[in-house]
Amino acid sequence: MSSVPIRIPTDSAYEDLGSLCTTPKSDLQEDDGGTSEYTERSCDGAETPFPELKTRTLPVDKLSWTQTMAERYINDNELLKAHKELIRCVALNRIIHGDEHWRLAKAFAELGYSYLTVRGLPVQARQHAESAKNILLRGVDMSKSVEEKREVLGALVTIYYTLGVSHLMLNNGRESYLSLQKVEKIVEELDELQEKTSVLGKISDKDIALALGRACVMQDKLSLAMNFFEQAMKIVISSEGDSSAELISIYRDMARTEQMKRRHEPAIHYLLQAHSICQAVYKKLSDEAAQTGLLLANAYAAAGHTHYSENAHKYFTESLGVFRALRGPDDPQTLSTCVEFSKWLIQIGNTQEAYKxxxxxxxxxxxxxxxxxxxxxxxxSIHLADGKIKKGYRLLKKCLEIQTAVYGSQHRKSRETQNLLTALHKSGASGE
Incomplete structure (x- = not known):
């Protein structure tokens, strides 16, 4: 591999964004009280001075220790603590290597990925990934060692994957797909060079395929999306078996895609598989099983076939029962499920059951x-449809009171309810 040059994918749309290579002050201050003084933390979270660092005053020693602590926290699944150490890694890399070095780009890439996966903050993740990319696009000063080339390629995978998923979370389907395509291309080249195993770390082939599938769904490239989801499914089954919990989200994505294609039978098939795995892994009385059960109920309802009504009713009832038992009757998820269930009951003519x-x-x-x-x-609305105008008016008046408090009086929903109440009042049917 030492004879193969590093080829960094470029995108002209990004070339005029300007430098984003400054670590935001808030990042450096959010975890250490606004001071740049370095403190060590033990694995139980307490701030304690480590004897090993008393003689370590050079930034390079601090960086080495910070990287060690970040790795330790990651291995111990203490990800928020690891995130704090990654912030320090960026600052220390800049001090040691300057603003143009690939090691600073790698530190930005790791921090961006952490913002994505640990903090769930796509805007910050994208900013740091862009910072890393801009450093590499300006050219990197590195030796010819194979190990450093692997590090740069690994950073590129992290950068473009982070950009891709960040755009996905921000509903930018096209930008997401373009970044994820770069990841796919780099991985293909690594595979040809037999270097994929040594370069790819935390980002798997399954992650890439799943993200590409979701980006395709966002662009209505549904057949291509199914190809990527099938790739992800096969990867999981081959490595973990056909009962892996990782298949649940994949089957749900596949079902959603089939529903968008108005192919209800395949959608139901995938959701049945997801629900079966949920019940096996998390047990029947679990939030996960209730969620897939609700999706299954809606899938049967959407199919519109009379012979599916019994199944839809069954899964709506089961999911609602589990949510009530686990979350309580007043939980927003429980109440939302009631609303979904009631709308379907009204649709098939069971208005009295829906009202009760x-x-x-x-x-x-x-x-x-x-x-x-x-x-x-x-x-x-049920009362109005049954001719019980006074009862309907009172309920809608209460509804408007809540809508005004929640949305404001000028919101579309508030205005629609107000207009209906005004019409009923003018007609004299309201009794007020």
Whole structure:
């Protein structure tokens, strides 16, 4: 591999963004009280001076220790503590190597990936990944050693994967796909050079395929998305078996894609597989099983076939029961499930069952929330449809009170309810 030059994928759309290579002050201050003084932390989180560092005053020694601590925290799954050490790694790398070195780019790449996977902050993740990319695009000063080339290639994979998933989380499907394609290309070249195993670390082939599939869904490239999801599925099955919990999210993505193609039968098939794994791994009385059960209920409902009504009712009932048992009757997820269930019941003509379920769920003193307003709106509409105008008017009036508090009086939903109440009042049907 030493004879193979490092080829860094470029994208002209990024070339005029300017330098992003300054670590935000908030990053350096958020974990150490606003001071740049370096403190060591023991694995239990307490700040304690380490005897080993008393004689270590050079930045290079501090960097070595910080990297060791970050790796230790990662291995111990103490990811927030590892994130703090990665912030320090960026600052120390800049002090030691300057603003143009590939090691600083690698530190930015690791920090960006941490913001993505540990903190769930795509904007910050993208910023740090861009900083790393800009350093490498300006050219890197490095030796000809194979190990350093591996480090740079690994950083490139981390950079473009972080950019791809960050854009995905920010609903930028095209930008996500372009970055993830670069990851795919680098990995293919590494595979040809028989270097993939030594370079790829935390980012797996499954992760890349799954992200590419989701980016394709966002662009309505549904057939291509299914190809990527099938790749991810095969990778997991070959390495972990057909009952792996990792398959749950993949089957859900596949089902969603089939539903977008209006292929309800395959969608139901994938959700049945996801639900079966959930019940085996997490047990029937689990939040995970309730979530897949709810998706399955909606899939049966969306199919629209009369012979699926029994299955839809079964899974709606089961999921609602589990949410009530685990989260309580007033939890937003429980109430949202009631709303979904009731809408389907109304759709198939079971308005009385829908009304009773909503009445039991909303109680006599409805909380001021979006879901409570929606429940009251549905109940009021049922009364209006049955000719019970006064009862419907009272419920809609309460609904408007909550909508105004939650959305404001000028929101579309508030205005629609207000207009309906005004029309009922003018007609004299409201009794007020």
């Amino acid at each position: 379920m909503l009445k039991d769920a909303v109680g006599s003193d409805a909380e001021y929330s979006e879901v409570a307003a929606e429940m009251l709106s549905i109940m009021g």
